[in-house]
Amino acid sequence: MHRFLPLFLLMYFIGFSQDENPSYAGRALDFLQAYNNSNYKSIFDMFDVNMKRALPYEETIDFFSQTVKRPMGEIEDMQFLEIKNGGHIYRTRFNKAVTDIFFNLNAANQISGLYIYPPKPFDVPRIERNSTLMQLPFNNEWFVFWGGTTEEDNYHVAYENQKFAFDLVRVVNGKTFSGDAERNENYFAFGQEIVAPCKAQVVEIIDGVKDNVPGVVNSFDLTGNTVVLRTDDDEFLVLAHLKENSIVVEEGQEVNAGEVLAQCGNSGNSSEPHLHLSLQNTQDMANAIGGKLYFDSILVNGETHRDYLPKKGEYISNSN
Known part of the structure; x- marks a missing residue:
């Protein structure tokens, strides 16, 4: 499974605090000047090799000129918020918008990761775990590829907006597919029914995103085809990487x-057929804080568990 790449890409900076790294300050100032001068080639030249692959030169130009500058304008200032996950987060004021921005530098002072997303209110309510009773969102046995509460078991733990999320696959005889690995139809998870884990309302649908050839990811439509549910307790469930044109519910529908x-x-942003499942405190994944998702009664490696949070390496299915 591939980690989520930037939802958007950008950068920021201005002003020092005792916690800011001078290398970030200098590189950020270079970026700010290049961005405001529409010198997108200079921005591209700041990227490391992986960023250049994720956002090739022509796409860099299109992204910063059309997706960022056209609606938001030039950068006026950035205020340092915190250091997190090895990078810096800034509240960035554009002419027409305010965002929170995260970025990473590698040892060579190259930009290795940039994220831009709506600012999180300082008093945003967090969600520790679900209060709604949940069942697994499928009708057969699946395997937990990523899941749990430690980064060793679950890389999602490092990312606040998808903290404690699951990546789930189907496994037969120790493999997720049979035959040609470049055909989605050969993966045991592909085309399997995904069901509602509880009574909820459909609040958001993304559809029409093509399924990838296995091994090739779409880093711009990150969640792919997606259904977002809201429970009666205002908990939000994200079910992502769904099959193109397979969604059979509509926004506003009660399920x-x-x-x-x-x-x-x-x-x-999926390397092979699988289900991404997460619990969060708001509808918008870019502005969310993830919570732990427990299931009421499930089989774990063949044994019944109640109120259970699955973890990496377990085979799970509903107990009834």
Whole structure:
């Protein structure tokens, strides 16, 4: 499974605090000047090799000129907020918008990761775990590829907006596919029914994203085809990487536990067919804080567990 790449890409900076790294300050100032002068080649030249692959030169120009500058304008200032996950976060004021921005530098002072997303309110309510009773969102046995509360078991833990999320696959005889590994249809998860894990309302749908050839990811439509549910307790569930044109529910629709939502796919930032499942405190994933997702009664490696949070390496299915 591939980690989520930047939802958007950008950068920021101005002003020092005792916690700011001078290398970040200098590189950020270079970026700010290049961005405001529409010198996007200079921005591209600041990227490391992986960033250049994720956002090639022509796409860099299009992204910063059309996706960022056209709606938001030039950067006026940046205020340092915190150091997190090895990078710096800044509240960045554009002419027409305010964002929170995170970026990383490598040892060579190259930009290795940039994220731009709506600012999180300082008093945003967090969600420790679900209060709604949940069942697993499928009707057969799946395997937890990423899951748990430690980074060793679950890389999502390092990312606040998808903290404690699961990546789930189907495994038969120790493999996730049979035959040609470049065909989605050969993966046991592909096309499997994904069902509602509880009574909820459909509040957001993303559809029409093509399924990837396995091994090739779409780093711009990150969640791919997606269904977002809201429970009666204002908990939000994200079910992502669904199969193109397989979603059978509509925004605003009320669904019951076990009701079919879509089929598992390989869309978005996904390297092979799997289901991304997460609990969060708001509808917008870019502005969310993740919470722990426990299931009421499930089989874990063949044994019944109640109120259980699955972890990496376990085979899980509903107990009834």
